[in-house]
Amino acid sequence: MIGRRIPRIDGPIKATGEAKYTTDIYLPDMLVAKMLRSPLPHAKILNIDISKAKKIPGVKAIITGRDAWDIRHGFIETPRYPADQYCLANDRVRYIGEEIACVAAVDEDTAYEAIDAIKVTYEELPAVFDIFEAIKPDAPDIHEFRLPDLIEPFKNVGGRCANSFGDMEAAFKKAYLIREDRFETQLRTHCYLEPQATVAYYDVNGKLNVWTSSMGVFRKRMHLSKILHMPLSKIRIHKSWVGGAFGGKIDLFSHEFCTSLLSIKTGKPVKYVAERDEIFSYFRHGQPMVIDLKTLVAKDGTILGQIVRCYNNCGAYRGSGVVCIFLCWGFIILPYRIPTLDYIGYSIYTNNPVRAPQKGHGAPQVRFAVESQLDIIAEELGIDPIEIRLKNARQKGDILPNGDTIKNAGLIECIEEIEKKTDFRKKYSKNLKEVKQYKNNTRFRRGIGIGVSSYFTGTLIYPHNSAAIIKFNDDGTVQCYTGALDIGQGAETILAQIIAEELSIDIKDIEIIAGDTDNTPVDIGSWISGLTYVTGNAVKKASEDARKQLLSSAAIYLNVHMDSLDMRDRIIFVKDNPERSITFSKVLENHIRDHKGDPIIGKGFFRGLKDAEHGPSLKNAKGAWSDSYAFDAQVAEVEVDMHTGKIKVIKATTAHDCGFPINPLLVEGQIDGQVSMAAGQALSEEIIMEKGITLNPSFLEYKLPIATEMVENDYIDIITEEYKKGHHFHTKEVGEGYVSGILAAIANAVYNATGVRAKRLPIRIINNLS
Amino acid sequence: MQLPHFKYHAPRSINTLNALIEKMKGQAIIMAGGTELIPRMKMRLIQPENLISILKIKELEHIKIKKDKKIEIGATVRIDNLVNFFKENRPFNAIFQAANMVGSQQIRNMATIGGNILQNTRCKYYNRTLQWQNIMPPCHKRGGNICYAVKNSKRCFAVYQGDMAAPLIVLNGKGEFLFDKNFIQKPLEDIFTGNGAMPFNVGKGVLIKFILPQPEDGLISTYKKYRIRDGMDFPIAGVAVAIKIKNKKIDDIKICLIGVSSAPVVIKDIKDFISEKKLTDKLIHEISEIVYNQAHPVENTDGDINKRRYMIKQMTFEAIKELIDGYDK
Known part of the structure; x- marks a missing residue:
């Protein structure tokens, strides 16, 4: 079953609409919650008058x-980076859309009426939206927080990650070429199709039952327990199917707290479903970044050193911004050997909505910069x-600056094979020559570009580990209890394949019971790229x-040593004499009879980085990652239309070293999704903001690629x-x-086609049209 | 987002429609496919007490070729039906082109020609939910006196983006309106005010049908649309061109722009400019330049305004070139 292209086991219920998402949860007497949000980007709250609203x-x-x-x-809460955001604004609002009050009412209209009836008195404060304005000495203070070790005269620094190694002076002396560029990536958002939604029901036994669209139930429970002052045992996050997240649903959100508290206050179930324009305007997006990149190279192209400054606009609260600037360091040192580095990443507060992880979490930004610049240098x-x-x-065998070992690396094969398959060198030099000599006057120009990348496989962050339980029905079919949450990536299919392989049974004989904090064991969650590795x-x-x-039980009944046994389709048999066999069902029956009722339950657990106490330092990037x-x-x-500036990605090729592909179909699905996201980032997607206001808060105006624009892969x-078998x-x-x-590859291909070097995303070639 | 409460009426004949309108004393809103109206109602940009659907009036849903070769298009003919009807129709190719690029297939199945023409003007500061709008004082179109798109402007610049208007105008289409039991025909280009806040000057008239004149010999037309994506999007610049060729010369030309102003822009002085001139690329470039100079988009929809203007020029050139090059084939 391992390595096979098995269609998703959750396919039928999703295709037929049977799968229940959070918005599909209806409980008797359920109330509707709506949020009052700040209309100002920065203000003191002087008074909130709810008296009129209460009477409705x-x-x-x-x-x-x-x-x-x-x-x-906070996304992270450490002594260096203490939590900085209230679930409902306390005395101050720091971005347009910040949650101020939440109403529970019998229906949506009433809830909105009450929202309109709440009167808030503000004292407006100066606001700042641009990172380079925000760090100036005369910028308004968004928080009182000061980083104790900040040496730069910058204001509003929410986080700083610095790491350097190697002899930079020597690198400068040896350098044949020094190249310095600034690259900027835009504000993008996740575009999960299922809106953010939560149903909370505080029952008569004092248990808070929560259904919420998330990326990991145990992490949500931890956050809710802290913020609600409730013991973990009194909160149950139920499973509901998730319609995509892409990093945007891992944080704790105000509505999760509010629905919970409103249910506690009313004793009734409370439901909140975010409107799409709320998601586009006020929820957490990805991280727009400015990267100053200086690279020192030898004459033969060997990188001697890099000096990198990343400026991340993290919004009004810290969010995952400080993690992102650590990860940017990681994506600098990963795919290439960097012998000398001087890295500083800043996460800067501004009066914009808060940022979350988004697929790649720093990697698209960094790879766009590095891969673009590498092409400039090569030329x-x-x-x-x-x-x-x-x-x-x-x-293989490289030791990263933090001490991690690259146990296996197929990067060189990836580059060599992709060159062969795409005929890269030939196409690239032909296009480049034509562009340089102005020989190509055709309207539609073709270009080819390459980018490489590397990504980590999970790290240590709460809840650190996963566990699983395997139990049998009387007929020998299997139920697996796992806390894993399938958010659309196919987690349940992968886990079923692993069980099918280990127990040599049909996938149809396996039921996955997943994603419920009360009924399944702990799980790391569907994030930090670790689920298949850790939960798997x-x-x-x-x-x-x-x-x-x-097997050990069957050995007794078949009177042979267990090593001589094998199993298939719920039957255990003697390898040399398959006629001698016993069914799972019979083994289980006998086992219960002979072992005081023990029904055979399998238990497993896993934690990555077994020798590390915790994940890497966000301050200096030291420690195992x-x-x-x-x-x-x-x-x-x-293909670029030189008359209109329209860029089309004709084809994307991905050579990947993703370890052992448990289900190649799902690997390809991941690649397809990521390539289309990269095409969106490269060519059309951008959240457009003006003084903290989102001007394109809809799928009509946020230019996510549509079905007909999908890239051939x-x-x-x-x-x-x-x-x-028998190994991790x-x-x-x-x-x-x-x-x-692929994001970088698209930018490089546009250059190859047109001679226009994009340093800002999305790519625009308006000024260079023929 | 739920719809506000409203009373729904669906008359089956023009007579009942008339009676209903009379009864409502003009307080009703007419709906056809609803693809434009329903989202605006959800956003509470419009909250009609009474909604009259005209979809059940059979006589409004047909396309007819009359004895005098005029074409009558009922107001509730779906955009997708137009796509099929005008496919491979050389003089009216612009209608096919425009219809085929409206929204998405789902939108084209629902949306009607009448609704497309009478769609409200749009603006990135206007087509928003009430909750979103709470962050900004009302603009001209919301009853205030500010324009966010054009700073310090005393009027509304909301942009008209009805794809179908451009081809119908260049093909000299007329609209037939029902005014207090009277049927009145108006050239389509006359139904627009040019004011983004109140884009139509048809009062309480109900659009019943469109009439296209019999195509003259040598008539050819096309439509070009600029949008960010290959589908879904409204035109952020659109050009319809109709040309009458006679003796290998342009005998008549009409160009109409869409998506660059609060009303369709019918290009002025173009016929006189080309009169008797030889058809060269240079002439087409000059025509494109004239068109370009009459396009003045503002920052109120997708895309960059310079690019939108540039695309008007580019698309005009391509449209005329394609029409002329294709004429003899």
Whole structure:
């Protein structure tokens, strides 16, 4: 079952509409919650008057910052980076759309009527939206927080990550070419089709039942427990299917707190579903970044050193901005050997909505910058883009500056194979020559470009580990209990395949019971690119445990040594004499009879980075980061209409070293999704803001590529890891690494076609039209 | 987002429609496919007490070729039906082109020609939910006196983006309106005010049908649309061109722009300019330049205004070139 192209097991219920998403949850007497949001980007709240709103018939409860304890939350909460955001604004609002009050009413109209009746008195404060304005000495203070070790005279620095190594002076002396560029990436958003939604029901036993569109139920429970002052045992996050997240649903959101508190106050179920324009305007987006990149190279293209400054606009609260600037460091040191580095990343507060992880979380930004600049350097040195990448590619056995070992790296094979398959060198030099000599006067010009990337495979962050339980029905069919949440990536299918493999049974004989904090064991969640690795290994170990118990029991009944047994389709048999066999069902029946009722339950657990106490330092990037790293090389072929400036990605090819692909169909699905996201980022997507106001808060105006614009994809498997029974799963990351190389490849291909070098996304060639 | 409460009426004949309108004393809103009206109602940009659907009036849903070769298009003919009807119709190719690029297939199935023509003007500061609008004092179109798109402007610049208006205007289409039981025909280009806040000057008239004159010999037309994506999007610049060729010369030309102003822009002085001139690329460039100079988009929809203006020029050139090059084939 491992390595097979099995269609998703959740396909039928999703295709027929049977799958229940959070918005599909209807409970008797359920109230509707709506949010009052700040109309100002920065202001003191002088007074909130809810007296009139409270009197409206049908309004059941209204909560404001006063009802919420004086407790803040954050994407990360550490001594260096304490939580900085209230669930409901307390005395101050810092961005347009910040939550001020939440109403629970009998229906939507009543809730909105109450929202309109709440009167808030503000004292407006000066606001700042641009990062370089925000760091100036005369900029308004968005927070009182000061980083104790900040040496720069910058204001509003929410986080700083610095790391350097190697001898920069020597690198400068040796350098043949020094190239310095500034690259900027735009504000984008996730575009999950299922809106943010939560149903909370505080029942008569004092248990808070929550259904919420998320990326990990145990992380949500941890956040809610803290913010609501409730024991973990009193909160249950139920499973509901999730219609996409892409990083945008991992944080705690105000509406999750508000629906919970409103249910506690009213004793009734409360539902909140975000409107699409709220999601576009006020919810968490990805991270727009300015990257100053200076690269020192030898004459042959070997990178001698890099000086990098990343400026991240993290919005009004810290969000995941400080994680993003650590990760940017990681994506600088990963795919290429960087012997000398001077890196500082800043996460800067502005009066904009808060930022969350978004697929790649720093990698698209960094790869766009580095891969673009590498092509510029290669051209200046007169070497081709393939050669400069091969020269600097990381290889097996490399030790990263933080001490992590690259156990397996297929990057060189990825680059070599993709060159062959796409005929890269030939096409690239032909196009470049034509552009340079102005020989190509045709309206539609073709270009080819390459980008490479590398991504980590999970790290240590709460809840750190996953566990799984395998139990059997009387007929020998299997139920697996896992806390994993399938957010559309196919987690349940992958886990079922692992069980099917280990127990040699049909996938139809497996039921996955998942994503429920009360009824399933702990799980790391569908994020940080770690689910298949961490949960996959937990499920594998649970299956192995069950298999071992079944075999050892069967050995007694068949009167042979367990090593001589094998199993298939719920039957255990003697390898040399398959006629001698016993069904799972019979083994279980006998086992219960002979072992005081023990029904055989398999248990498994897994935690990555077994020798590390915690994840890497966000301050200086020291410490273990991940067990393994995936690599890829991606080639984009574009066509540019020189009359209209329209850029079309004709084809994308991805050569990937993603470890052992448990389900190649799902790997390809991930690549397809990521390539289309990259095309959107490269060509059309951007949240357009004016003084904190979002001007394109709809799918009509936010230019997500449509179905007819999907890119044709080709794949090359470079498999450096193998699957071995009895060993850990050597899978590597596949969920977000492929959004970055191809982004850079598109930008490089546009240059190859037109001679226009994009340093800002999305790419525009308006000034260069023929 | 839910719809506000309203009373729904669906008369089956023009007579009942008339009676209903009379009864409502002009307080009703007419709806056809609803693809433009329903989202505006959800956003509470319009909250009619009474909604009259005209979809059940059978006589409004047909396209007819009359004995005098005029074409009559009922107001509730779906855009998708137009696509099929005008496919491979050389003189009226502009209608096919425009219809085929309206919204998405789902929109074309629902939306009607009448609704497309009478769609409200749009602006990135206007087509928003009430909650979103709370962050900004009302603009001209919302009853205030500010324009966010054109700073310090005393009027509304909301942009008219009905794809179908441009081809119908260049093909000299007329609209037939029902005014207090009387049927009145108006050239389509005369139904627009040019004011983004109140884009139509048809009062309480109900659009019943369109009439296209019999195509003259040598008539050819096309439509070009600029949008960011290959589908879904409104025109952020659109050009319809109709040309009458006679003796290998342009005998008549009419050009209409869409998506660059609060009303369709019928290009002035163009016929006189080309009179008796030889058809060269240079002449087409000069025509494109004239068109370009009459396009004045403002920052109120997708895309960059310079690019939108540039595209007007580019598309005009391509449209005329294609028409002329294709004429003899």
